Amino acid sequence: MSRLFSGSTRAALARAQARGRAHLSRAGRALVLAGPGHLAGLIVDARLEFGTVVVEGWAALPSGDVKGVLLMIDGEVRAPAELHLSTPRDHSGRALTAWSDTAGWRATLDRESVGVGRHRIGAVVLRGYGLMETLEPTELEIPAIGEVGSLDSPMDGATVVGNLIVSGWFLTGRGYDQVEVSVGGETAVRARILTVIRRDVAAVVGDPDGPLSGWDLLVPIVPGGAADVSVVVDAVGPRGRLRLGERFIHRRPRDGTVSEPERAQVIEARTALVAARHRADAEGLNLLVVTHHLGLGGGQLYVQELLRHILRATDVVCTVLSMADGVLRDELEALGARVLVVGAPPTTGVRYEEWMQQVTAVASTTGANVVVANTAGAYWGVDLAERLGVPSVWAIHESFTPEVFLQVGFTTPPDDLVRRRFLEAFGHAGAVVFEADATKRLFEHLIRPGRALRVDYGIDLDRVREFVTQRPREGIRARLGIDADQTVLICIGTFEPRKAQGLLVAAFARVVEEHPRAILALVGDSENPFSSGVHAMVERFGLAGQVRLIPVTPDIEDWYRAADAFVLASDVESLPRSMLEAMAFGTPVLAASVFGVPEIIEDGVNGVLLEPSSVGSAAEALERVLRMSPAERQELGDAGRRTVMANRSSLLDARDYRALFSALGSDDDPDLAAALEAP
Numbered sequence: 164m165s166r167l168f169s170g171s172t173r174a175a176l177a178r179a180q181a182r183g184r185a186h187l188s189r190a191g192r193a194l195v196l197a198g199p200g201h202l203a204g205l206i207v208d209a210r211l212e213f214g215t216v217v218v219e220g221w222a223a224l225p226s227g228d229v230k231g232v233l234l235m236i237d238g239e240v241r242a243p244a245e246l247h248l249s250t251p252r253d254h255s256g257r258a259l260t261a262w263s264d265t266a267g268w269r270a271t272l273d274r275e276s277v278g279v280g281r282h283r284i285g286a287v288v289l290r291g292y293g294l295m296e297t298l299e300p301t302e303l304e305i306p307a308i309g310e311v312g313s314l315d316s317p318m319d320g321a322t323v324v325g326n327l328i329v330s331g332w333f334l335t336g337r338g339y340d341q342v343e344v345s346v347g348g349e350t351a352v353r354a355r356i357l358t359v360i361r362r363d364v365a366a367v368v369g370d371p372d373g374p375l376s377g378w379d380l381l382v383p384i385v386p387g388g389a390a391d392v393s394v395v396v397d398a399v400g401p402r403g404r405l406r407l408g409e410r411f412i413h414r415r416p417r418d419g420t421v422s423e424p425e426r427a428q429v430i431e432a433r434t435a436l437v438a439a440r441h442r443a444d445a446e447g448l449n450l451l452v453v454t455h456h457l458g459l460g461g462g463q464l465y466v467q468e469l470l471r472h473i474l475r476a477t478d479v480v481c482t483v484l485s486m487a488d489g490v491l492r493d494e495l496e497a498l499g500a501r502v503l504v505v506g507a508p509p510t511t512g513v514r515y516e517e518w519m520q521q522v523t524a525v526a527s528t529t530g531a532n533v534v535v536a537n538t539a540g541a542y543w544g545v546d547l548a549e550r551l552g553v554p555s556v557w558a559i560h561e562s563f564t565p566e567v568f569l570q571v572g573f574t575t576p577p578d579d580l581v582r583r584r585f586l587e588a589f590g591h592a593g594a595v596v597f598e599a600d601a602t603k604r605l606f607e608h609l610i611r612p613g614r615a616l617r618v619d620y621g622i623d624l625d626r627v628r629e630f631v632t633q634r635p636r637e638g639i640r641a642r643l644g645i646d647a648d649q650t651v652l653i654c655i656g657t658f659e660p661r662k663a664q665g666l667l668v669a670a671f672a673r674v675v676e677e678h679p680r681a682i683l684a685l686v687g688d689s690e691n692p693f694s695s696g697v698h699a700m701v702e703r704f705g706l707a708g709q710v711r712l713i714p715v716t717p718d719i720e721d722w723y724r725a726a727d728a729f730v731l732a733s734d735v736e737s738l739p740r741s742m743l744e745a746m747a748f749g750t751p752v753l754a755a756s757v758f759g760v761p762e763i764i765e766d767g768v769n770g771v772l773l774e775p776s777s778v779g780s781a782a783e784a785l786e787r788v789l790r791m792s793p794a795e796r797q798e799l800g801d802a803g804r805r806t807v808m809a810n811r812s813s814l815l816d817a818r819d820y821r822a823l824f825s826a827l828g829s830d831d832d833p834d835l836a837a838a839l840e841a842p
Contacts, residue, residue: 242272
């Protein structure tokens with residue numbers, strides 16, 4: 164601002180802003196005194212959401228004469244609302260008003276500015292010619308900032324449809340290491356901690372983890388369970404167990420709905436006519452690959468490595484349909500693949516069918532005789548294969564239950580038609596491939612018998628051998644600014660809550676005093692709110708000299724080679740590629756014991772296991788490895804390398820896929836397990 168405006172201009176702007184606030188205050192008082200009217204509108208929800216008071220509702224008239232909405236707290240006008248949002252819907256999916264599709268509004272305030280206690284939440288609606296209407300108010304309880312943390316959501320007595328989101332805040336340095344949530348008396352589950360920006364907490368506590376002290380947990384609601392259940396949240400650690408909050412909620416079954424179902428059926432029938440034009444090649448392999456992204460990432464590199472081998476064969480033709488573009492596109496095209504970016508499928512029935520008709524028109528010209536769908540979000544690839552009448556292989560990497568993925572894996576909640584397309588895809592797929600048995604168990608109840616398979620995916624081991632041979636470790640460490648006597652722990656992965664970089668910073672802070680020559684390198688920094696919170700934690704812990712925050716880089720092999728140990732603290736991973744790569748480099752691995760990880764790592768034999776979502780367990784694992792001698796770490800790393808080198812070549816992975824393609828193309832009811840075991 165100082166570069167653009169002079170001092171006098173800035174002063175004029177400040178005066179204008181002050182006048183605007185004064186006008187808003189006077190208008191608010193006048194509107195409150197004017198009294199209520201009869202506008203069609205409603206405050207639909209008032210809640211705490213990650214340190215923010217969020218109020219949502221709708222306001223509409225047949226004439227469209229709604230000029231604004233002002234949020235009121237305890238009778239005082241506090242903030243204008245954002246207008247023209249989608250009209251809220253009831254539990255059956257019906258819009259709360261038919262007068263406008265964009266009658267929704269939302270207003271937000273910082274929790275700190277509202278204050279502790281029970282508040283009356285209201286709203287006034289501005290109309291033309293100075294008229295106003297007052298909406299029926301509701302109440303909201305703001306709990307006090309406690310010593311260790313709190314349960315903020317759900318509110319007591321809330322009605323929950325579908326999965327339950329539980330959230331609050333938690334400070335890890337006060338004798339507690341983790342947050343446990345129990346719903347309906349079931350076994351407690353650990354929440355994901357140090358993942359959400361909480362400026363309200365950071366403003367009133369001096370704890371270094373205050374800026375990122377928010378926690379949350381998505382709890383799947385099992386159909387047919389009790390209607391009224393308790394939600395109990397405890398902090399757990401060396402000081403014992405501390406109750407952070409308890410709520411009672413009412414669960415309501417989800418009512419499926421499809422907007423314009425007849426129109427969706429008409430479009431589906433037209434798409435069938437388009438699909439009927441498809442003629443699958445009778446000879447050779449003509450692949451249609453459907454994937455979520457062409458950027459760097461474990462799921463993307465999985466299919467990239469597969470295609471590197473498969474496209475070397477002369478009898479292979481390949482078309483790739485991706486939901487998003489990225490740096491991997493150039494290599495795919497150099498390998499001979501045709502690459503098209505088609506965007507993400509819509510989440511409402513009519514728009515999904517319209518989009519699928521366009522995709523089918525493209526796919527029907529390819530001659531594809533098998534479809535590979537990569538990631539759960541590529542379910543539409545299986546749907547596409549079913550319409551084209553060709554077999555499909557679906558690779559699932561996500562370790563969420565289907566119902567949870569329907570909430571976290573879609574940009575907006577899908578309607579009932581899109582839900583059905585997703586769930587039915589498991590039954591339509593010729594084979595559904597998983598990289599870990601633990602992940603397979605989450606989905607196999609939806610899959611036809613014999614069609615759910617574990618296929619051990621691989622990496623390019625020859626490339627690792629060549630890198631290790633040609634790139635001396637000492638030279639790489641010198642180039643990265645690492646001294647010979649420093650012990651380097653690396654975590655590789657894009658900064659995001661499930662990767663738990665914030666938790667690693669808190670754990671490292673507990674051990675760094677005893678190990679002043681230790682460095683924690685977090686590789687994968689990117690611009691997002693979570694990353695900002697990690698940066699704030701590093702600064703407040705005073706660790707800027709020993710925690711390195713490295714942007715996303717294609718030169719990831721340098722860090723594997725330079726490191727003394729690799730740390731993976733993610734709470735959700737099927738079988739992370741980065742872990743296998745670290746093991747191939749002979750780098751000792753510390754990993755959270757989730758899903759497929761303990762299927763590979765045996766604690767103390769070829770790696771170190773730690774508990775997920777626990778600062779204390781992560782700190783103990785870091786201390787354990789930092790206390791090892793270089794020879795002990797080398798022995799652990801060598802054992803990990805032998806594990807990967809034995810059977811994790813991507814050549815084997817490609818061989819298994821070719822076997823699946825052949826079996827699916829030659830038999831309506833193939834024995835897929837036997838096909839994989841054949842020499």
